[in-house]
Amino acid sequence: MTSFVITVDGPAASGKGTIASALGEAYGLPVLDSGLLYRAVGVLLERAGGDLDDPAAAAAQARALTPDALSDPAFRTRRAGEAASRVAVHAPVRAALLALQRSFAAQAGGAVLDGRDMGTVIAPEAPAKLYVTASPEVRAQRRHRQLEAQGEGVSLADVLADIRLRDERDGGRAASPMRPADDAVLLDTSEMTIEQAADAARRIVEAARAGRA
Numbered sequence: 001m002t003s004f005v006i007t008v009d010g011p012a013a014s015g016k017g018t019i020a021s022a023l024g025e026a027y028g029l030p031v032l033d034s035g036l037l038y039r040a041v042g043v044l045l046e047r048a049g050g051d052l053d054d055p056a057a058a059a060a061q062a063r064a065l066t067p068d069a070l071s072d073p074a075f076r077t078r079r080a081g082e083a084a085s086r087v088a089v090h091a092p093v094r095a096a097l098l099a100l101q102r103s104f105a106a107q108a109g110g111a112v113l114d115g116r117d118m119g120t121v122i123a124p125e126a127p128a129k130l131y132v133t134a135s136p137e138v139r140a141q142r143r144h145r146q147l148e149a150q151g152e153g154v155s156l157a158d159v160l161a162d163i164r165l166r167d168e169r170d171g172g173r174a175a176s177p178m179r180p181a182d183d184a185v186l187l188d189t190s191e192m193t194i195e196q197a198a199d200a201a202r203r204i205v206e207a208a209r210a211g212r213a
Contacts, residue, residue, distance in 0.1 A: 004110040007118035010132035012166055013139035015189040015197050020114035022198035032104045034115030037097045039075040042083025052086040059092035119181035128208035131180035134190040136163050
């Protein structure tokens with residue numbers, strides 16, 4: 001296919017990562033899980049003995065990061081999420097990762113971009129935009145299963161509390177509250193299986209491709 005960018009925005013554990021991966025496979029496009037970027041910066045900085053609260057050290061780590069370094073399972077742990085929240089407050093880190101994401105989106109052939117602000121900030125001109133969501137309770141159940149599979153002992157109640165807190169924080173960001181792009185198609189996966197959600201996402205993308213032709 002010709003160059004085509006698909007953005008998949010949405011809150012944590014909404015199913016957007018699974019959908020983005022399915023779309024990447026279906027269309028032969030590289031996929032960027034942008035949610036891992038800040039996690040990777042935090043984990044790698046800690047491994048190097050750096051201080052998460054040091055803007056210069058965190059920014060240097062962010063500038064050295066490449067998309068092919070995101071496969072480490074340690075980036076998906078709860079601890080990685082806590083580290084991510086500490087490095088994400090540094091403006092130089094955000095600037096470095098913004099440049100990385102835009103570069104990924106601009107590559108020849110196109111890409112699938114999974115994360116927050118994909119359709120509004122990173123690739124506002126993308127022809128296919130999805131905003132994937134689900135109820136907090138469903139998202140907490142999904143995240144809890146993922147953490148248990150990784151061997152992390154945490155209660156469902158704690159995971160739900162984390163989800164609600166993150167939603168409140170994301171929605172309250174004055175500079176960039178989480179929101180769908182005006183031209184994004186909403187996909188609520190609360191009552192869907194993985195296969196149903198992926199199929200619905202492909203139909204949305206096909207409609208966007210048809211409208212572009």
